[in-house]
Amino acid sequence: MRRGLRQIDWVVATTTLLIVALGLLVLYSSGIKAGEVKSEIDASRQFLYAGIGLIGFIITARIDYRVFKSYVILLYVLMILSLIAVSLFGFTVNGAQLWISIGYFQFQPSEMAKLVLILSLSAFYSRYYTQSYQPRYLFYSFIIMLVPTAIVLMQPDLGTAMVLFVIWLSITLASRVKKRYLVGGLVAGVALLPLIYSRLAPYQQNRINVLLNPQADKLGTGYNVTQAIIAVGSGGWTGRGLSSGSQSQLNFLPSQHTDFIFAVLAEKLGFLGAALAIALYAILIIRIFLLSTESIDRFGSFICIGTASMLLVHVLVNIGMNMGIMPVTGIPLPLISAGGTSMLTNLLTLGIILSIARHRETKRRLKDEPV
Numbered sequence: 032m033r034r035g036l037r038q039i040d041w042v043v044a045t046t047t048l049l050i051v052a053l054g055l056l057v058l059y060s061s062g063i064k065a066g067e068v069k070s071e072i073d074a075s076r077q078f079l080y081a082g083i084g085l086i087g088f089i090i091t092a093r094i095d096y097r098v099f100k101s102y103v104i105l106l107y108v109l110m111i112l113s114l115i116a117v118s119l120f121g122f123t124v125n126g127a128q129l130w131i132s133i134g135y136f137q138f139q140p141s142e143m144a145k146l147v148l149i150l151s152l153s154a155f156y157s158r159y160y161t162q163s164y165q166p167r168y169l170f171y172s173f174i175i176m177l178v179p180t181a182i183v184l185m186q187p188d189l190g191t192a193m194v195l196f197v198i199w200l201s202i203t204l205a206s207r208v209k210k211r212y213l214v215g216g217l218v219a220g221v222a223l224l225p226l227i228y229s230r231l232a233p234y235q236q237n238r239i240n241v242l243l244n245p246q247a248d249k250l251g252t253g254y255n256v257t258q259a260i261i262a263v264g265s266g267g268w269t270g271r272g273l274s275s276g277s278q279s280q281l282n283f284l285p286s287q288h289t290d291f292i293f294a295v296l297a298e299k300l301g302f303l304g305a306a307l308a309i310a311l312y313a314i315l316i317i318r319i320f321l322l323s324t325e326s327i328d329r330f331g332s333f334i335c336i337g338t339a340s341m342l343l344v345h346v347l348v349n350i351g352m353n354m355g356i357m358p359v360t361g362i363p364l365p366l367i368s369a370g371g372t373s374m375l376t377n378l379l380t381l382g383i384i385l386s387i388a389r390h391r392e393t394k395r396r397l398k399d400e401p402v
Contacts, residue, residue, distance in 0.1 A: 039092075039388075040385055042314065042318045043319065043322075043388060044385060046311050047378070047381050050312070050315070051085070051366050051378075054077075054364075055078060058288060059074040060273035061295050080370075080375065081378075083375060084375045084378035088379065090382065091379050091383050095386065096383050097331075099150050103147075103151045106150060107147060107175075110144050110147040111178060111179060113131075113140035113143070114140050114141065114179055114182040116140070117129060117140050118185060138371075139370070141186070142191070142370070142376045144195065145191070145380075146376050146379060147179075148175070148179060148198050149333075149334055149337035152172060152176070152199060152202045152203075153202060153331075153333035156172065156202060156203070156205075156206045157328065157333055163207045164208060172202075173199070175199075188361065190361045190362040193348075194344055197340055202336055202337045202340075205323075205332070206333075258291075259294040260294075260354065262294035262295065263353060263354060267302065269300075269301040269303055270297075270300040270304055271298055271301075272299065288369040289369050290349070290361055290368070292363075292367050292368045293305070293367070312346045315342065316339050319342070320336070320339045322335045326387050326391060331390070334384070334387060338380050341380075342365055344362075345364065345365050348360060348362045349363065349368070350364070
């Protein structure tokens with residue numbers, strides 16, 4: 032037991048549990064008014080999702096993460112099939128067809144696609160690391176990312192597509208790929224932005240316009256962002272209290288359990304509470320990046336890099352859109368925003384990170400086995 036406790040990376044484990052607890056507290060408190068619970072549905076479901084996720088967190092932490100390398104092809108195929116299935120049979124919310132109902136639960140395959148893409152790209156680059164400087168391997172990895180990203184874009188879910196791209200870019204940068212190829216691709220992508228913008232749905236274009244001028248339509252397209260900014264500012268240093276806050280308690284703030292949960296947190300707990308959340312995320316992400324240098328193999332290193340990058344873009348974009356400095360893309364705040372699939376995916380991913388950390392004591396650079 033002592034040996035097992037020593038092998039746990041307590042920084043990752045503790046920060047993960049603290050963020051989950053903070054999220055449950057804020058979500059539950061958003062349904063409290065004058066000492067009475069006015070809405071339990073989101074909180075009760077999130078407690079259930081967190082419980083299931085923590086079980087998965089413990090299980091994946093105890094499994095040797097290298098086992099997943101043997102199943103990446105199967106996982107990738109299942110991911111593509113599930114994304115196609117939701118496009119055919121899923122139900123639509125706010126213009127996006129992202130969910131499939133499974134009894135009491137609503138499953139969002141695009142969230143699980145993030146973990147599967149991390150595992151798939153990590154297995155690919157660890158297998159072909161020595162040859163990855165060749166352009167064809169950059170092309171192959173791009174195709175691995177492009178297939179699920181294209182399906183997600185058709186649903187449409189621009190935010191998740193962006194996260195999948197960032198995962199690919201971060202893991203690719205850690206390989207031996209020649210950086211001039213990436214620079215050339217990024218320049219071409221920037222040149223295509225006007226074309227991409229013209230092909231976005233009207234509501235997506237409006238979100239970008241709101242970023243440039245959130246005050247232009249306070250009661251229309253810019254309403255959500257305006258209310259979020261008010262909520263963040265009204266919290267002051269110490270917050271309005273768990274059962275207080277006009278924007279959250281009086282429902283002026285839309286999507287307060289998901290996209291704009293950070294605004295609720297800042298209103299209730301103030302600058303100090305928001306700073307605590309950001310500090311916990313920073314500690315967690317930096318620790319995972321450091322673990323990438325301590326992994327016993329490249330497969331583990333790439334998983335750490337992909338995971339840290341995924342969490343980083345989620346935190347930056349979600350907090351940024353709550354403060355009016357990023358477009359509203361529907362990206363949840365990891366482990367805090369309401370959502371079962373998101374909670375489960377993040378906890379499973381962090382469990383794998385704990386597994387990587389558990390094996391770092393026997394660090395040795397091994398040649399990666401073929402998939």
